[in-house]
Every structure is written in structure tokens, then in C-alpha cells.
Amino acid sequence: MSKKDLSLLVLILVVGTVVALINPRFLYVGNLSNTANQIGLFGIFSIAEAFIIIIGGIELSVGSVIALLGVLFIDLIVNHDVNWVVALAMIVAAGLVIGLVHGTLVTRMRIQAFVVTLCGLLIYRGAARYYTEDATAGFGFGASFPMLEWLAAGRTNVLGFPLPHSVVALAVVAVIAWVVLHRSVFGRYLLAVGKNEEAARYSGIRTNRVIISAYVICGGLTAFSAILIAMYTRSISPAVHGSFYELYAIAAAVLGGCSLRGGEGSIIGVVLGTVLLQVLQNLVNLLGIPSSLNFAVMGTVILVGVLGDQYLVQRRHRASAAKGREQASVAAAPLERVKVE
Amino acid sequence: MPAPFLELVDISKSYPGVVALDHVGLQVSPGEVVALIGENGAGKSTLMRVLGGVVEPSGGFIRVDGAARSSLTVADAIKAGIAFVHQELNLFDNLDVAGNVFIGREPVHGGPLRLIDRKRMYADVAPLLERLGCDFAADAPLADLSLAQRQLVEIMKALSLDARLVIMDEPTSSLTLAETDRLMRTVAGLKAHGVSIIFITHRLNEVMQCADRAVVLRDGRVVGALTRAELSPAAMIRLMIGRDLKSLYVPPAAPPGDSVLEIVDAVTDTYPGRAVSLSVRHGEILGLAGLVGSGRTELARAVFGIDPLRGGTIRLDGEPIRIASPRAAIEQGIYLVPEDRKGAGLLLDVSIAENISLPDLASYMRFWLVDTDRENENAVRQRERLKIRAPDVKTAVGSLSGGNQQKVVLAKWLSMRPKVLIVDEPTRGVDVGAKQEIYGMLRRLTDAGVAILMISSDMEEVIGVSDRLAVMHEGAISGFLDRSQFSEHNVLQLAVGHTITAEGP
Numbered sequence: 001m002s003k004k005d006l007s008l009l010v011l012i013l014v015v016g017t018v019v020a021l022i023n024p025r026f027l028y029v030g031n032l033s034n035t036a037n038q039i040g041l042f043g044i045f046s047i048a049e050a051f052i053i054i055i056g057g058i059e060l061s062v063g064s065v066i067a068l069l070g071v072l073f074i075d076l077i078v079n080h081d082v083n084w085v086v087a088l089a090m091i092v093a094a095g096l097v098i099g100l101v102h103g104t105l106v107t108r109m110r111i112q113a114f115v116v117t118l119c120g121l122l123i124y125r126g127a128a129r130y131y132t133e134d135a136t137a138g139f140g141f142g143a144s145f146p147m148l149e150w151l152a153a154g155r156t157n158v159l160g161f162p163l164p165h166s167v168v169a170l171a172v173v174a175v176i177a178w179v180v181l182h183r184s185v186f187g188r189y190l191l192a193v194g195k196n197e198e199a200a201r202y203s204g205i206r207t208n209r210v211i212i213s214a215y216v217i218c219g220g221l222t223a224f225s226a227i228l229i230a231m232y233t234r235s236i237s238p239a240v241h242g243s244f245y246e247l248y249a250i251a252a253a254v255l256g257g258c259s260l261r262g263g264e265g266s267i268i269g270v271v272l273g274t275v276l277l278q279v280l281q282n283l284v285n286l287l288g289i290p291s292s293l294n295f296a297v298m299g300t301v302i303l304v305g306v307l308g309d310q311y312l313v314q315r316r317h318r319a320s321a322a323k324g325r326e327q328a329s330v331a332a333a334p335l336e337r338v339k340v341e
Numbered sequence: 342m343p344a345p346f347l348e349l350v351d352i353s354k355s356y357p358g359v360v361a362l363d364h365v366g367l368q369v370s371p372g373e374v375v376a377l378i379g380e381n382g383a384g385k386s387t388l389m390r391v392l393g394g395v396v397e398p399s400g401g402f403i404r405v406d407g408a409a410r411s412s413l414t415v416a417d418a419i420k421a422g423i424a425f426v427h428q429e430l431n432l433f434d435n436l437d438v439a440g441n442v443f444i445g446r447e448p449v450h451g452g453p454l455r456l457i458d459r460k461r462m463y464a465d466v467a468p469l470l471e472r473l474g475c476d477f478a479a480d481a482p483l484a485d486l487s488l489a490q491r492q493l494v495e496i497m498k499a500l501s502l503d504a505r506l507v508i509m510d511e512p513t514s515s516l517t518l519a520e521t522d523r524l525m526r527t528v529a530g531l532k533a534h535g536v537s538i539i540f541i542t543h544r545l546n547e548v549m550q551c552a553d554r555a556v557v558l559r560d561g562r563v564v565g566a567l568t569r570a571e572l573s574p575a576a577m578i579r580l581m582i583g584r585d586l587k588s589l590y591v592p593p594a595a596p597p598g599d600s601v602l603e604i605v606d607a608v609t610d611t612y613p614g615r616a617v618s619l620s621v622r623h624g625e626i627l628g629l630a631g632l633v634g635s636g637r638t639e640l641a642r643a644v645f646g647i648d649p650l651r652g653g654t655i656r657l658d659g660e661p662i663r664i665a666s667p668r669a670a671i672e673q674g675i676y677l678v679p680e681d682r683k684g685a686g687l688l689l690d691v692s693i694a695e696n697i698s699l700p701d702l703a704s705y706m707r708f709w710l711v712d713t714d715r716e717n718e719n720a721v722r723q724r725e726r727l728k729i730r731a732p733d734v735k736t737a738v739g740s741l742s743g744g745n746q747q748k749v750v751l752a753k754w755l756s757m758r759p760k761v762l763i764v765d766e767p768t769r770g771v772d773v774g775a776k777q778e779i780y781g782m783l784r785r786l787t788d789a790g791v792a793i794l795m796i797s798s799d800m801e802e803v804i805g806v807s808d809r810l811a812v813m814h815e816g817a818i819s820g821f822l823d824r825s826q827f828s829e830h831n832v833l834q835l836a837v838g839h840t841i842t843a844e845g846p
Binding site: 179183184185186188189191192195196198199200201202203204205206263 | 645647666668670671677686700705706711753
């Protein structure tokens with residue numbers, strides 16, 4: 001665990017302790033289990049977003065994809081009697097295709113990621129609303145998928161704590177993502193492309209392929225979380241379902257140490273970032289803060305966190321600069337000459 | 342000739358370990374065109390930066406209109422009427438001509454609203470347009486103008502600041518012949534209006550055409566001044582060289598073998614009409630000399646698959662190969678050490694070990710994961726082999742000196758099996774000690790059978806390290822030289838597009 005992750009963990013514990021002291025209901029099993037469930041659901045698509053941010057891109061359509069694919073999933077199993085396993089595979093495949101399209105537009109067509117995914121945000125939201133004729137999609141009376149419901153939205157009692165299965169899903173996704181990003185060859189490529197695409201290209205990395213892969217991974221994970229979220233909410237109003245979720249994801253990734261310039265990020269950090277956001281949300285509810293202030297609280301905490309981080313980084317830079325100035329002056333001499341001529 | 346209004350006296354500038362300027366004196370009189378010539382690295386740009394107030398000299402003084410001071414600030418320089426036309430033009434292509442001329446000092450109206458007074462701006466630009474004989478309007482978007490026209494905009498900017506001295510840094514390096522002719526006429530026009538010009542160029546015939554006198558710099562010193570009557574290409578070249586080259590050359594262990602890399606009629610995007618053919622043999626270092634912008638880097642990029650090749654073929658060991666991407670080049674054993682070390686060669690805030698393994702990560706793979714033990718072992722080996730000075734291989738390369746950074750770039754490729762190694766300015770920004778080590782490493786590689794193509798603008802390096810030389814001029818090979826023909830004179834002649842006439846001095 002890096003220093004950054006550690007300080008984020010400390011921040012979470014501090015916030016949690018303060019909330020618990022003011023309102024002990026924070027520690028009730030029911031509350032913790034519900035918060036954990038939220039963390040599980042939000043964590044998966046935050047990790048998806050992190051893959052894009054790490055390669056120096058951005059994905060703004062996460063919330064709309066969750067709405068569209070959620071609507072399609074429920075429609076498939078409820079109205080079209082598709083076996084849920086098949087439906088799940090179809091939805092994840094759709095997510096992968098969306099990622100492939102975004103990645104291709106960004107690399108081959110050289111359209112900025114912000115623009116591509118902003119258009120996605122609008123298109124998928126509109127498609128979801130049109131598809132359901134703006135009506136709420138849900139499970140009809142008597143429709144029942146016991147196995148699927150248990151798997152996706154159930155809870156298992158672990159030592160007296162009802163552990164939501166979404167948390168288990170997040171744990172599995174996080175472990176795999178951690179290995180991929182921090183230990184695998186492909187993860188190295190992701191970080192290298194995010195850090196310096198030009199240098200990665202000069203090292204023979206197929207940078208376009210790496211970037212497209214990141215979007216495909218993001219699409220697949222988002223689709224997976226769309227199913228979990230649909231099964232949890234059980235009814236989807238396509239106009240609002242999942243709206244602003246991309247911002248939760250970006251916030252979690254940034255809190256977790258991803259640089260929007262790319263090339264930096266830690267999966268543990270993203271998970272901790274999600275935890276902090278959900279604890280804050282819980283704090284708003286439990287401390288009787290008007291829920292209209294929800295986003296304002298979150299925004300303030302993120303801003304303060306990023307400012308604090310910036311301050312620490314600058315202090316460290318100054319310290320190391322002062323230390324290395326003497327050696328540097330000798331080493332820098334030939335470089336100076338290049339600049340001069 | 343009227344009395345000089347600007348004098349540089351005994352100007353010196355040293356950086357730690359390097360003397361960039363050594364007691365340089367220069368005078369400029371009104372309406373005079375002074376050509377400033379010298380090789381890359383002779384100190385021309387530093388001198389001009391002193392004039393522009395960007396660099397503070399470490400010794401000497403500057404006299405403007407009789408008043409002496411030890412250095413100028415940028416504001417002083419502007420006030421004294423000194424203006425620059427840079428090689429990379431400092432213009433905004435999202436503004437129109439008038440907007441560029443008045444950037445930062447737009448006439449305003451509307452009181453506290455401070456709206457831009459467009460009418461006045463256009464009215465003020467009109468006489469300048471006429472004076473320079475421009476064929477574009479004051480409201481033409483800059484993006485629509487050619488490079489030569491943009492240069493005129495820069496000159497207008499200088500004139501609107503009431504410049505008395507315009508410094509042009511290689512203004513013709515990217516112009517066509519006709520455009521160059523026109524610039525020469527503009528220079529003559531400015532001179533007729535009493536504006537002085539310092540003209541920095543590598544093209545000696547332009548000096549012949551427009552200069553009143555030439556000042557030659559070498560190694561930070563003024564080595565000669567030629568009056569109009571004394572100007573001749575031969576005299577200029579003689580002054581520009583005239584230095585004893587330290588003998589760096591280590592001959593190869595064995596005579597070179599067959600051709601490894603053959604480039605046949607290669608055409609790049611930069612010079613669409615020109616084709617390049619050359620071949621590099623087993624065990625030799627082929628130097629590729631030429632002026633900056635002669636198309637050498639573009640050739641390297643095309644051979645390495647960064648840019649597409651617009652024509653011609655590349656043969657490796659006699660077999661024609663297609664290189665569509667750097668990956669393809671690497672798979673063939675053709676590696677490139679790029680000119681832009683920081684932008685293209687390295688990931689600066691990543692460790693030495695991870696930088697070295699990057700192009701060859703697949704071979705460190707175990708079940709799709711990176712075997713970091715092996716990665717570190719190899720990095721430690723390379724660090725010893727190349728004498729990379731760093732506390733350990735986990736150090737971020739950004740904190741290393743230029744020489745050690747370059748060794749890391751070399752280590753990337755040496756960990757694999759190079760067949761052809763292209764090095765582009767291999768020792769730029771590298772200190773003397775590390776330079777020697779890098780040359781030694783290149784020689785050891787060729788002795789092991791590798792073919793090396795070395796692009797370099799450093800004359801000492803070109804002559805001291807290569808076994809054979811190709812010289813490029815404006816996108817084409819202007820000649821090949823064997824070691825017996827190596828001389829700075831010959832290289833310079835070919836680099837400026839002349840043929841080698843007589844034997845050098």
C-alpha cells in the first residue's frame with residue numbers, strides 16, 4: 001500500500017470515527033451493510049473509470065451506459081424470457097462493444113475522449129428513455145429470478161454480518177484489476193502509454209491497441225455493474241437512473257491518486273476513494289444535513305483533499321530540490337549548453 | 342558608416358563546466374547588415390540572447406547609445422529598439438495579422454471596458470504592410486499565411502515597436518528559393534530605412550548576397566571579421582573551422598562486412614520530392630551529417646516506423662522488409678535512440694529498471710505477469726556494463742544527469758539483440774566523460790557485428806567517431822566521404838549543398 005493510499009485510509013477512519021461519535025447509528029450492522037452494498041456497486045464502475053483515466057483519457061458516459069444496459073437487461077429477462085445467464089453475457093458483450101467504439105473513435109479518428117464520451121452520455125441516455133418510452137422498467141408482479149436475485153443483490157451472513165454480494169463482486173474485480181494494473185505486462189503498457197504515449201510508441205508498444213483495450217475493459221466492467229445496480233434497484237427510471245455516476249467514478253479515481261494527466265493510479269486507492277465517497281454520503285444522511293447539500297459536501301471534501309495532497313507534494317519537491325541542488329548544478333551543465341545553442 | 346549605436350564589449354558567459362562566450366565584442370551601426378556565422382554550438386544564439394536580455398552575461402558590458410551597462414533586461418532590449426525574428430516564429434495562428442502585430446499592446450477604447458480598437462489597429466498596420474510590400478491584408482487570419490508571410494508579420498511586429506535592430510535567426514532555413522529572394526529584398530529595404538540587421542545563417546551565399554560584413558564565432562570566441570570586400574565562401578569556411586579536432590577515433594577491430602541495412606530511394610513527408618539511398622554495413626559506424634533540418638531525423642523516423650515511408654524500399658540483409666510501426670522495426674532488430682531523449686526516449690518518473698525492460702517486456706513475462714526479479718537483474722547488469730551512475734536501478738531516470746539518461750536509453754536496446762542501431766544525436770546534452778563511454782560502447786557494438794547509423798550535428802563527433810560519412814542537404818544525400826576524405830571543410834561544403842571541389846586546408 002502506498003503512502004497516498006495510507007493517508008486516504010486514515011482520512012476515512014477519521015471521518016468514520018467523527019460520524020460514529022456524533023451519531024452511533026453509523027455503526028449499526030444494518031447501516032454498515034447498506035453502505036457496504038453501495039461501495040460494492042459504485043466501486044466496480046469506478047475501477048472501470050480508473051483504467052481510462054490512467055491511460056490519460058476520460059469516460060463520461062458511465063452513468064448513461066448503466067441506465068441503457070440496465071433497461072435492456074431487465075427487458076431481456078422480463079419481457080423476452082431470455083435466460084438470465086445469456087442475458088448477462090449479452091449485456092456484458094454490449095458493454096465491450098461500446099468500449100470498442102469509444103476506443104476506436106479516440107485512437108483511429110483522433111477525436112478527444114471528452115467529446116466522444118460526452119456524445120455517448122447524451123446518446124445512451126436518450127436511447128434508454130426512447131426504448132422504454134420514458135416509462136419505468138422493472139420486474140412485473142410475480143416475476144421472480146431467485147437465483148439471479150440472490151447472486152446479484154443478496155447478502156450472506158458472515159460472522160453475524162450480512163455481507164452484500166456486491167462487495168464480494170467488487171473484491172473479485174479489484175483483485176483482478178490490481179494484478180492486471182500493478183503486476184502484468186499489459187498494466188505496464190497502460191501506465192507507460194498514460195505517462196508518455198510518444199516514448200511508449202518509440203519503445204515498440206502498440207499504443208492505439210493499448211488505449212482501445214482500456215476502453216473495452218471499462219465498457220465491460222461498466223456493463224457488469226449496470227446489471228448489479230439494476231438488480232439492486234429493481235426498477236429503472238431511464239431519465240435519472242445512474243445520472244452523475246460518471247462523476248462519482250471520476251471523483252473516486254482522483255481521490256484514489258489517479259492523475260487526470262494519466263500514467264498514475266492505484267486500484268487500492270480507487271476502492272478507498274469509493275469508500276470515502278459513500279461514507280460521506282452516509283454522513284450527510286446520518287448527521288441530519290439537508291440531502292440537497294449532498295454534492296456540496298462531497299465537492300468540498302474532494303477539494304480539500306486534493307489541496308492537501310498538492311501541498312504535501314510541493315513540500316516534498318522543495319525539500320528534495322534543496323538537497324539535490326549542488327549535485328544538480330554540475331550535472332545540469334551540459335544540458336544548459338544544449339538549451340543555449 | 343555612421344557611429345555604432347550598440348556595442349557589446351568583452352562579453353563572456355560561462356555555465357558550469359562550459360564557456361559559451363569568451364570576451365566577445367560586436368558593434369552595430371545604423372543601417373548595417375551584419376552576418377553572424379559559425380557552427381552549431383559556436384555561441385551565436387547565446388550572444389543573441391544576451392542582446393535580447395534573456396541571458397545575463399557573466400562578464401563585459403553593453404553600450405547602448407553611449408550608456409554602458411553590465412546587462413540588459415528584456416524591457417531594456419525592447420526600449421533600445423532590439424527585436425527578434427525567431428526561427429520558430431512566436432505567433433498566434435488563431436489571430437489575424439493585425440492582432441499578432443499588436444499582441445499584448447492592443448489599442449483600446451471604450452474607457453473601462455477596454456475594448457480592442459480594431460479600426461485603429463488595422464489603420465496602424467496598413468502602412469507597415471505597404472512598406473514591406475506584403476501581398477496579404479491586415480485582417481487575414483494568420484493560419485492562412487505561408488511561413489514566409491508569417492516571417493513578414495514578425496518583421497512588422499518589430500517595426501511597429503520602432504526597432505532599430507532586427508535580429509534574424511536562420512530566417513531562410515525553411516523558405517523556398519523564391520521566398521528567400523524576397524526576404525533578401527526585404528532586408529535591403531529595411532537597411533535603406535536605416536534599420537540594422539543581424540543575420541544568423543548557415544547559408545554562405547546569402548551572406549554574400551546581403552551582408553555588409555560578417556562576424557565569425559567559434560567555440561564562443563570571435564575568430565574573425567570579414568568586410569564586404571573580404572567576403573568569400575572559402576574565407577568564411579576557413580574561419581569557421583580552424584580548430585584542432587581531438588582524435589577520438591578508434592578503428593574497428595575488423596573491416597566492415599556486407600550491407601545490413603539498405604535504404605533505397607526513401608522518401609519522407611518533409612521532403613516529398615527528394616529520395617535518399619544509403620547502406621550501413623556489419624561492424625561499421627556510418628555517420629550521417631548535415632545541418633539541422635536537412636531531413637536526417639525524418640529519415641530515421643521513417644526507417645523506424647514512426648512516420649510512413651512515402652516511397653522507396655528498405656532492405657535488411659538483402660531482403661526487402663516492410664516497416665509499418667516501431668514494433669515491426671524492433672521485431673527486425675532495428676532500434677532507434679531518438680533525438681528527443683526526454684520526450685520520446687524515456688519515461689522520466691519511472692525507474693531505470695522499468696525503462697530498460699519496456700520494449701522487451703514480453704520476454705520478462707511469466708504467466709502474463711512481469712518477473713520483476715529478472716527485470717532488476719538485467720537492469721543491474723546493464724548498469725554495470727554501461728556504467729550508469731545511479732544509487733540503484735529503482736531510481737527514477739528523471740533525476741539522472743543527461744549522460745546517464747542516455748545510457749539508460751542505450752541499455753533498453755542493448756538488452757535485446759540489435760542488428761541495426763540508429764542513434765540520433767547520441768551525445769547531445771551529455772558531459773565529456775559520458776560521451777567517451779558512449780563512443781566506446783558504440784565501437785564495442787560494431788565490433789560485435791552491429792551496424793550503426795549515427796546522426797550527429799556535432800562536427801567533432803561526426804569526424805571523430807564515424808568510419809564513413811554520408812552528408813545530407815535539404816532532404817537528399819549530397820555526398821559520401823571515406824575516412825581519408827574526412828575534414829570539417831568537406832563536411833561543411835556538402836552540408837551547405839556544394840560539391841567538394843579542392844582538398845580542404
